[in-house]
Amino acid sequence: MKVKILAALAGIGILVQQYMVWAYAPIAQSGPVQKIFYMHLPCSWWALMSFLTVFVSSILYLFKRDDKYDRVAGAAAEIGVLFATLALVTGSVWARAEWGHWWVWDPKLTTSLIMWYVYAGYLVLRSTPMGRDRKALVCAVLGIVAFLDVPLVFFAAKLWGSAHPDGVARESSGMAVKMWHTVFAGLIAFGFMWGGILVARVKQMAKHAELEAKLIWDEE
């Protein structure tokens, strides 16, 4: 039920956001390619939110040793890697269009790529054959340690300087009001989508665990 409601809200939100991207938001001085921003920002934001969820769930698992927190961490990591990949891809396409190269080794992009590798490694760890409780414990520890890179990604431009904007919304950014409306519409629409996918994936993992438990019981 929750998934259906979130999916419906996501569907409506995405339709509204796409209308705003293509018809409502004005074209920036840099040209229509700036509109990639309206896809790039929600992907980045919800990737970081996913990794925050992994962090919090991992801490909760270590304290409570309840498998549901392990499942939430696993699901959030999958979605986080997905959105981080999309953020890197859209950012790369935008960089190519705007500056003429697909990639530069500047602090923001480099820390983002490191973050992607760390969480991709987390997913590889989750798929290794290991005892269930031991795997959950190891993943929880990694889920906490991996989060160290996330604030570095968020503040990289501010800390070390970058061609990439520093990620902090301010009036002097030169964005028109309609652009801000489109940004927030994207964040909300992607938020509903993120929530729906997370709930669906956690439920799937719970079902999988339930079936595994039944099979083990039957074998005994």
Next chain:
Amino acid sequence: MSATTYLIIANAAVWLGIAGYLGFLASNASGLKKREQQVELLGGSNDN
């Protein structure tokens, strides 16, 4: 390539990526349903 082409490519990449993951979820759900039916059958035959 024109600026609009880059915009369309970026947009398409996002929706293809999300659709791909949703396809993965759907495939998983279908596999779980089959397994559930198999477990129920096993449970039924064990009872007998």
